Amino acid sequence: xxxxxxxxxxxxxxxxxxxxxxxxxxxxxxxxxxxxxxxxxxxxxxxxxxxxxxxxxxxxxxxxxxxxxxxxxxxxxxxxxxxxxxxxxxxxxxxxxxxxxxxxxxxxxxxxxxxxxxxxxxxxxxxxxxxxxxxxxxxxxxxxxxxxxxxxxxxxxxxxxxxxxxxxxxxxxxxxxxxxxxxxxxxxxxxxxxxxxxxxxxxxxxxxxxxxxxxxxxxxxxxxxxx
Numbered sequence: 112x113x114x115x116x117x118x119x120x121x122x123x124x125x126x127x128x129x130x131x132x133x134x135x136x137x138x139x140x141x142x143x144x145x146x147x148x149x150x151x152x153x154x155x156x157x158x159x160x161x162x163x164x165x166x167x168x169x170x171x172x173x174x175x176x177x178x179x180x181x182x183x184x185x186x187x188x189x190x191x192x193x194x195x196x197x198x199x200x201x202x203x204x205x206x207x208x209x210x211x212x213x214x215x216x217x218x219x220x221x222x223x224x225x226x227x228x229x230x231x232x233x234x235x236x237x238x239x240x241x242x243x244x245x246x247x248x249x250x251x252x253x254x255x256x257x258x259x260x261x262x263x264x265x266x267x268x269x270x271x272x273x274x275x276x277x278x279x280x281x282x283x284x285x286x287x288x289x290x291x292x293x294x295x296x297x298x299x300x301x302x303x304x305x306x307x308x309x310x311x312x313x314x315x316x317x318x319x320x321x322x323x324x325x326x327x328x329x330x331x332x333x334x335x336x337x338x
Contacts, residue, residue, distance in 0.1 A: 113147065113194050116263040117223045121147045121194065124257065124271050128219050130154035133189035137161045138176050138210060139196030142169035143234070147194055156190075176200060179209040186215040197224040198239045198292075201301040204284050207249055216276045220253070227290050228266035233313025238301050240290040241268050252282040 113121070133156050137148060140161025146169045151159050160183075162174040174182045176196070191214045200206045214220055227240040241249075243258055246268060253272040261267030288297040293305050301309075 113223065114261055114263040114265050114267065116261045117194060117267065117269065118147065118150075120223060120257075120259060120269045121192065121221060122150055124219075124221050125150055125154045127271075128190060128221075130156040130190060132157045134158045134187070135160070135190045135192065136179075136183070136188040136213060137169075138179070138191065138193040139163055139199075140169040140171070141165060141167045147192065151192065160188075176206040176209055177202060180212040183213050185212050187213050189215055189218045190221070191218070192221045194221075194223045195225070197222065197241065198229075199234055199237055201236065201238055201306055203239055203289065204287075204300075207284065208281060211253070211274065211278075211281050214274045216274050216278055218274050219256075220250075220270070220272050220274070222270045222272075223261075224268060226260070226266040226268050231292055231312065231316075233310070233316060235313055236306060236309035237292055237313065238305065238309055240266075240292055242290070243268060245287065245289060246270050248287050249282075249284060252278065 130151065135151050135156040135158065137151065137159070140146065140148060141163040142148065148159065148161055148169045161169045161171045162179070163170045164173065164175050166173060191210050193210065197203060197206065210220060224241050226242055229240060231237050246258060247255065250270065250272045253274055255270065255272045257269065257271035259269045261269065288299050290296070291298045291301070291305070293308050
């Protein structure tokens, strides 16, 4: 769910970019408790496509972020928007590569996600926390035009970046390590074990952690670093 600052950032950036006549892709468009889809539509976009991995409100096309380039083709959108999704994607490198690939040269990518200090939250798993220095590396092959922190009380980071006209294949990002909410340290990638732990803990939270004894609750909370 977008925070107040997140929504305000997207609204302001949409006005800056000017969506009139643009083809816009929203990645992670499922409307759980509010969506930026209406902001995009009111911005005058010629075409808006909302994608997610599950059907529901705001979702026009079922598509995994890792399949965007295959599904839509390269350079197919003028603007790509993703809010509060990137912390939930195990293979964040592939996700970033695909969003950059479907963005046309000269196009704009708007992204919001969570930073270190944000509590664990599922949907269905939770893996990463991004800092400004991470975004500078991740978008080192693009022009960063806005880089802001979420000031609403829930640590997060907001980015607007444009794709250069001479962009080729983009950065590999193999050397980048992100802070893992599962292990409470920077790691290279999320393993199958990470995915199992994250999704299992998310399920336990949804169940109210009623099935665990007090000692087990303490251990799980400490391991997952909810704070």
